[in-house]
Amino acid sequence: MSAPLSAFADTLNAAVAANFTKTIEEIGLGFKAKTGHEVKFAFGPTGKLYAQIKNGAPFDLFFAADTAKPEALLKEDLVKKDSYFVYARGVLALYSPTLPVKSDYKAVLEKAEFNHLSIANPKTAPYGQAAEAVMSKLGVYDTVKPKIVNGESIAHAFQYVQTGNAELGFVALSQLVDPQSPAYHKGQYWLPAQDMYAPIDQAAVILKKAENNPVAQQFMDYLRSDEGRKVIERYGYSIP
C-alpha cells in the first residue's frame, strides 16, 4: 500500500547517536507509515556528529547521546528556537554473563576477583561518568579502578563483556533488553538506583536548516507521542 499524503512526502536527514540506532529506526518506520514522510538517519558518536553539524553538514535533526552537544549548538545559534528537549534517559546496568551481580553486586565489586571491568570512557560518555559515580557511592571505586578498561562508547563497553575480555561491565539497559541482543536473557544484571548517578539525559534539537520545515516538528511531536514513547521505553530507556 502506498503511504498516505505521499504526494507531499518529504525526506528529513537526522544525525543520531549510535546507541539510539534501533529505537529510532523503529520510530522512523512508524512515522513513515503514519505520515508518508521519510527520515534518513546517520549514526555516529555524538562528538563527531556535533563537529559535522558545526561544519555545515546538512542535517535537519540531531539526537545526541548527552545534553552537552545540543546545548553547545544552542549557544552557537545553530538550532531552531525552543526545539531543545530531552527525548530519552539512559538506564545504567551492571552486567555479567558469569558473576552473580544481580544478588551480590556489592560483594562482587568489593572483592574485585575479576581481571577487567569495562565501562564507557567517562571522559566522553555519560554512561561512563554514571558508572564511576555508582562505584564511588558504593565505596569500591579505588579497589576496582586498576581493573577498569574504557570502551570508546557504551557499545564498546558492552562488546568487551560480550566477547569475554572483561568479566563484567557497566552497560546500558537498552543493550540487554533488546531481544536481538546476544546478551538477551544471558547472565545477570543489576540496575543501580537512578539517584546514584546523574541522569543520563539524551537531548535532541531541530537544526537551523529545518527551522521552517513543518515535517521536522511533526517528527519530534511523533517521537513524543504515546506511540513514540512506547518504543523508547521498550528499548530500555526511561523518559523524564
Added chain:
Amino acid sequence: MMDMVELFGVHVSLQPIWLTLKVAGMTTLVLLLLGTPLAWWMARMQSSFKIVLEALVALPLVLPPTVLGFYMLIALNPNGLFTQFLRVFGFEGQLTFSFTGLVIGSVFYSLPFAVQPLMHAFEAIPNRLLDASATLRANVLDRFFTVVLPLAQRGFLVAMTLTFAHTVGEFGVVLMVGGNVPEVTRMVSIAIFDHVESLEYAEAHLLSGMMLVFSVVVLMLVYGINRRFGVKVG
C-alpha cells in the same frame, strides 16, 4: 601523573605519543622478523597457492579496522584459541588491554605494509645470482646477508617506514583491542578521538598537527628512498 607539557598554550599529555612510538617500533621489529621469511617464501613460490597468500596478506587493506579489531577481540580473549595456545608455553596474563595485545593487533593490521614491499624486492632478485653464490659455497645465511640484503635494501627501508607509520596512525584495531587504559593502551589516535568527543578542539588540533607533520615527513622519506635507489636490479 602523566607527563603533561604545554605547547602553543595548550596542555597535552605526551604519554600517548611515547606509547604509540613504542608500539610502532615493536611492531616494525616483529614484522621484520616474521615478514622477511614470509615474503621470501611467497616471492619464490611457483604454485597458484601464492594467490591465496597474497589475498590473505592484503586483507587488512580492505577490511574496516573495526572489523579486524572485533575479530581480534574474539581471538585474543582469555578463553580464545590464541590465548589457550600461549598457555601451553606458560603464558598467564591476558592479551587484550595490554601492550602485547596492541602489538599483536598491529602486526596483523600492518602486515601488508611490511610483506608487500619485501616480496616485490625479493621477486626482483634473479635466481641466477643466488645460484652463482651457491656455487661459490655461500651458505643460506651468507647468501641472505651478502646477496639478498644489499639488493633488497630499498624494499626493507620502505617496509620499515611504512609499517612504522601505518601503526602510528592505527585507530580501529587499537580502539577495540586496547581498551583505552591510560598509560597502558591509550595511543595517539585514540587520545585525539577523546579530545574531539569532549570538544577539546585545541588539544585535538595540537596532536593532529603533530601527526600530520610526522606523516608528511615519513611519506617524503619513503618517496625519497624510492627515488634515490631507483630501479635496483635488472
